[in-house]
Amino acid sequence: MIRQLDVDGVPTLLAPTSGPLRAGLTFRVGTADETLPRRGITHLLEHLALAPLGLADYHFNGATASTYTSFYMQGSEEDVAGFLTAVCRTIHDLPMGRLEVEKEILRTEWSSRGSAPVREIPFWRHGARDHGLISFAEFGLPTLTEHDLRQWAARWFTPENAVLWIAGDRVPAGLRLALPAGVRQPVPAASSALPTTPAYFANGSRAVVLDSVVRRRSTASVLADVLERELFRSLRQEDGLSYAIDTSYQPRGDGYATLRALADALPEKQDAVLGGFIDVLAKLRVGRIEQADLEAAVAKREDALASPEVDADRLPTCALNLLTGEPNLTVDELRAELNSVTLADLHQVVQEVTATALLMVPDGHTADWAGFTEAPTRSTHTVTGTAYQQREGDAELRVGVDGVSYLGPGGPHTVRYAECAAMLAWPDGARRLIGYDAISVHIEPTLFDLHPGAIHVIDQQVPADRRLPMPARPPEQIPQPYAAANRRQSQQRPAPAKRSWWEIPVMVLSGLATLGVGGISLLLTLSMFITDEADGDEGWLWGMVVVCWLVTVVLALPIVLLRRRRR
Structure with missing residues (x-):
């Protein structure tokens, strides 16, 4: 049974265990609480808090998620008390001497994560704020200061x-949670x-993934298991199209939960997997849910309880x-909820899944044929302002008093200053404005006939806390118009090879000899066609003509x- 008590003002949950003592301290803060220019501040603080403990002998860890940050420890009572204390x-007396070192560690960690199939989904659903920020790189790391972290x-x-929370018989002696x-x-x-x-x-991933938002309840968690069984049976057992099939149910903390399903596919099987995946969804949507699947899903969860x-x-x-203020049910209450789930309840959750899906x-595929609308990749509006033409191309950049718009291939793209999540600013004048809807406008002064004051106007309109200074780029990384690039390449051509003194005389002699022999060859050829008499010597004369022309070519x-060579 879980008991609730208090340790130094921190609500504490305690439950007995037959295994080793373990404990966790969880804070209600994560990436969803950040802004794009400060993306990474919670993760950096977590790393700095653990940095002094890096050589400890016991098992510990930290984690930063979308809505929470936690510190975990397993070991003896003395170890747990010492770690959490x-x-x-350390959280409020951070080792700032390691600030730059930990920033580099986090940059390395991000670059080594790889591209998980579900990484981009929050970005597409939520844009460049709150729950969508977890899809973005930790842009804020370079500019975060000691003052930012302390605040x-x-x-x-x-x-x-x-x-x-503590899995053990009692609160470890000596544990102190000194927090302001x-x-x-x-x-x-x-x-x-x-x-x-x-x-x-x-x-670009080879997987098909469904993401949906449903009300948080036991019925929705059961549906996740039922959906996994249906996909596994259809795509793997029956058709042999997919290997990795997985579903997840993750409460969000606001009364809702995220329900996801994934099925991988070989490149040549992507059409079939996509079609089979949508067929399974359609089957559940019309209420064709197997009672056996419901019973198996409930039994699986009852076993865990x-x-x-x-x-x-x-x-x-x-x-x-x-x-997060969500209710904590007892094991008996959870078991009663599970046993009350019906096929009609599951069908109701399927409607929520479908409505929010x-x-x-995979690239090169669509789902409009199945009733899905393409997520926006361009803006539905443009701003009024001064138009600047692309130096080489048909694109146009508009700079207005309320935002900027790009009108060209793939556009229009518009970001209003009031809805700008972040502006990346390079010393050479390039700017990238990212809107709350995650649509961005990239401005390269070298590619547009910009007025010198246009960038200044943009800088003045974007709020100061949204600006992110970027490191200087090498000259070769700054885009140039096609003609300018060609001029630069011509200036970088290698010098011609060194010429020898004998080249001109040889060319003159060769030319004279060619003219002489060539002239004789031409006269002989004409004489052969002009003469009307034929005799037995005509064969050797034609042979002489051929030889003369071969000598001309050689010369x-x-x-x-x-x-x-000279060119």
Whole structure:
């Protein structure tokens, strides 16, 4: 049974375990609470808090997710107490001497993550803010200062905004959670970059992925298992089209949850997997849900609830529920909810899945034929302002008092200053404005006939806290118009090979000899056609003509070869 108590003002959940003592301290702050120019500040603070403990002998870890940050420890009572006490102390006395080192570590960590099939989905659903920020690189790392980190820690890492959970018999002796007072922070409201759903977008991944938002309840978690069984049976067992099939159900903390399903595909099987995936969704949408699948999904979850360690295993989830204001049900209440789920309940959740669906399809494919609308990749409006033409091309850039628009291939793209999530600024004058809807406008002064004051106008209109200074680019990385690029290439051509003194005399002699022999060859040829008499000597005369022309060609070769060499 889970008990709730208090440790230094931090709500604490305690449950017995037969295994080793483990504990976690979770704060209600994550990437969804950041802004794009400050993307990465929570992750950086987590790393700095753990940096002094890097050579400890016990097992510990930290994690930064979309809506929470947690610190985890497993070991003896003394180790757990020492670890959590040190974390709380270090969070508000960060080892700033390691600031640049940890920034480099985080940049390396991001670059080595690879491209998971689901990484782009939050970006497409939410845009460049709140829950969509987890798809973006940690843009804020280069500019984050000690002052920024101290302010962030003081706001979010407080006892009122934390929950401690302990899988063990008691609170470890000597544990102290010395955190400054604050307030509980609510989960940020989820924005949407999708004008309508169901929608789809194409991605370079070989997987088909369904992302949906449903009300948080046991029925939705059961549906995730039912959907996985249907996809596995159809795409793997029956048709042999897919190998990796997986579903997930993840509460968001605001009364809703994300339900996802994934099926991988070989390049030559992508059409079949996409079609089969949509067929399964259509089957569930019309209510064709197997009772056996429902019973199997409920039985699987009941088995987990029957585990002797069930309360200890539920502690991290219960801590998140307590942080976000969600109810924590007992094991008996959860079991009763599961056993009350009917096929009609599942069908109701399927309608929610369908209504909010965002489908990721492989490149070169669409899903409009199945009733999905293409997610927007261009803006529906443009701004009024001064128009600047592309130096070589038909594109146009408009700079107005309320935003900028690009009108050209793939456009229009518009970002209004009031809806600008971030502006990346390079020293050479290039700018990239990223809107809340994740549509961006990239401005290269070298490619447009911009007035010298145009960039200044943009800089003045974008709020200062949205600007991100970028490092200087090498000259070869700055785009140039086609003609300018050609001029630069011509200036970089290698110098001609060194010429020898004998080339001209040889070419003159070759030319004279060619003219002489060539003239004789021409006269002989004409005489053969003009004469009307035929005799037995005509054969050897034609042979002489052929020989003369071959000699002419040989004599002309030095001229051709030497001219090519000189060029």
